[in-house]
Amino acid sequence: MLALLQRRPSWTATELAAELGVTDRSVRRDVERLRALGYPVHASPGVGGGYQLGAGTRLPPLLLDDEEAIATAVSLRLASGGTVAGAGEAALRALAKLDQVMPPRLRAEVRAVHGATETLVGPGVEIDPELLVTLARACRDAVRVRFRYAGRDGGEYERTVEPVRMVATGRRWYLMAWDVDRDDWRTFRLDRMREVAATTWRFRAREHPDPVAYVQRSVTAAPYRYLARVRVHARPDQVRELVPPQVGRVEDDRDGWCVLVVGGEDLEWLAVHVARLRFEVEVLEPPELREAAALLARRLAAMTGTG
Secondary structure, eight states: OHHHHHHSSOBOHHHHHHHHTSOHHHHHHHHHHHHHTTOOEEEEOSTTOEEEEOOOSSOOOOOOOHHHHHHHHHHHHHHTTOOSTTHHHHHHHHHHHHHHHSOHHHHHHHHHHHHTOOOOOOSOOOOOHHHHHHHHHHHHHTEEEEEEEEOTTSOEEEEEEEEEEEEEOSSOEEEEEEETTTTEEEEEEGGGEEEEEEEEEEOOOOOOOOHHHHHHHHHHTTTSSEEEEEEESSOHHHHHHHSOTTTEEEEEOSTTOEEEEEEESOHHHHHHHHHTTOSOEEEEEOHHHHHHHHHHHHHHHHHHTOO
């Protein structure tokens, strides 16, 4: 009956009885049982009236037929990699719940549809939806995850972690987790993970840093040879419009200035990108960045014939 009430706005008792193969008395009894369980089933008398499922204080469980379940799961997989603020994380949570209760035959249909679908998206690293679902479940259920991780040196290493949250930067996905072997918080790129498997080992959630801030700090500083700090004569929001969060971190300063923290493998590359901000800039560190900027300035002056 709950599935029928969700299918269309209104049903008469006679229609419900015919669909369910029961008597009108059974329909009325089942309506009372639904109300006792907390479902707001309204009854409208007269011509055009009938039973309606109203909006309650909480979202009731949705009963989906096969086609609806497939369409919903495919849409959630696409949304998990979308660009709408907040939609990706919510889609992953919903997808993890749906995937848990979906029959194997429908799960296979969803994978077939998703595998035959391509989307036009911006530049980034494509992540297997099954990996997203596995990690989303592990974060939700607080279970440890094991995987092989490709290091920057080209080798692969076995890792066991206690996952907390996934963070999407727009170009890449990252997992913030407690590294059991290293006894510290770590950030892992999902595209470098192999053979990911959730274990049955449950862990007690521990206090952790803000996942978004932690991942941003990791991706803008830790992986690079050089870490530059420059004062920019602009408001933080102006700089954030020009510098994506996965590239640099913007900190508040004073008197109309802010501090940009950005990492890179090449000092000249850093000098070029800082100069492209089109704001007055003061290099705080490292001193070698000033030398790279001076060299770049001489080259540019020579190009214009004013050197």
